[in-house]
Amino acid sequence: MIRIPVCLGAGIFSLNHYLHEVKNPDVIIIGGGLAGLTAALDLTNSGKQVLVFEKNSYPNHKVCGEYVSNEVLPYLESLGTNVQQFQLPKIDSLRISTQKGKTMEVKLPLGGFGISRYTFDNFLYNAACQKGVDFIFDSVQKVQFLDDTFCVTTSAKEKYFGKVVLAAFGKRSNLDIKMQREFIQAKSPWLGLKCHYEYESLPSNVVELHNFPGGYGGLSQVEGGIVNFCCLVRYESFKQEGSIDAFLEKTASQNPFLQEFFSKATPKFKAPLSIAQISFEPKKTIDQHMLMCGDAAGLIHPLCGNGMAMAIHSAKLASEQVDMFLENPNFTRKDLEGNYQLLWEKNFRRRLWTGRQLQKLMMHTKWFNLGMGLTANSRTLLQGLIRSTHGKPILN
């Protein structure tokens, strides 16, 4: 499906002029999630003509815990986007519980806020439209790099050309398969579920993580006092029950807090959303000369609650390097790729490594239960884990 022009940049052009501009932008961004949208805003602010390809329309729900670390607030404000206008729940505490109901609550050093992806992505999309970012709602099928130029082909068989491509197409895309990326060759055992509920007993300042056999479920408020339940579970554990309802009732509800929640909460969706094959394997930061941003460069374990902040931060790092590449003739493509790679590793490698250790622990139910038990007994351990998976405020 192709829908252009969805939003035109400033001014009125002839159709030919418009198509020329759109087909030859300064920067092409594949994927209009958080990484793609913030990079589009950032690059447009520095005067670049940006074209974003997004396969889905806005607004839409995505499987996500919807807890955003405050790390991103200064940067979002510098882009001219103020999410605070939505009167979002401010979250300053984390409560975890074991399957047996043992709990521990700690203060989150930086804290965060709750916002649904339905609202967040749509808000950034509208801001990008207002700034003059062009959008094409179609799935990118192929990207080629020839003679120092990218050629992007959509499913409508249209071709677009650009000097730079930011690949912000998320954790698992058709392009990962086309590009034969290494992580996609292996099966991943993880499945994610998410649903919004009406439920009055969850304090607005707390994000809760509750352990159950084969996984854990997170509860936190988003705008309008709605509670988001999002869980990550091993496929093996999920499939034993045969359906989502049975899984929530029999497996997730083995945790006493989730049992209480499901017995009282009213779902807002007809059925929970689900995604399978969630992979935490390392990925290339530069692939076929594209700068990979957000989850396309690596997904941190959701237990760390930091993927969105990292996606937004990576967009900032990429935008700065792209700006230098386009403005400064002495700044070569090699500089662009080398610098971005270095910055990415400096900022995210350690966090992703910690996330992968958590994921490995989760693979072994016995060890994970033991780990959760230890964490629920040790405030210092839990605070250390939070520190090692979170960054500092992203400043301009």
Ligand SMILES: Cc1cc2nc3c(=O)[nH]c(=O)nc-3n(C[C@H](O)[C@H](O)[C@H](O)COP(=O)(O)OP(=O)(O)OC[C@H]3O[C@@H](n4cnc5c(N)ncnc54)[C@H](O)[C@@H]3O)c2cc1C
């Ligand atoms: C179960 C779970 C819970 C999570 N909970 C949290 C949390 O509480 N807090 C947190 O900070 N992070 C959380 N995360 C991580 C967070 O959701 C991601 O890190 C974040 O969404 C990354 O943003 P992104 O822009 O990289 O990708 P996305 O938001 O996934 O955007 C990618 C976009 O690319 C588009 N796309 C894909 N392929 C193509 C194509 N070929 N052509 C055109 N468009 C394409 C997609 O439609 C999509 O809109 C969670 C993740 C999971 C799996």
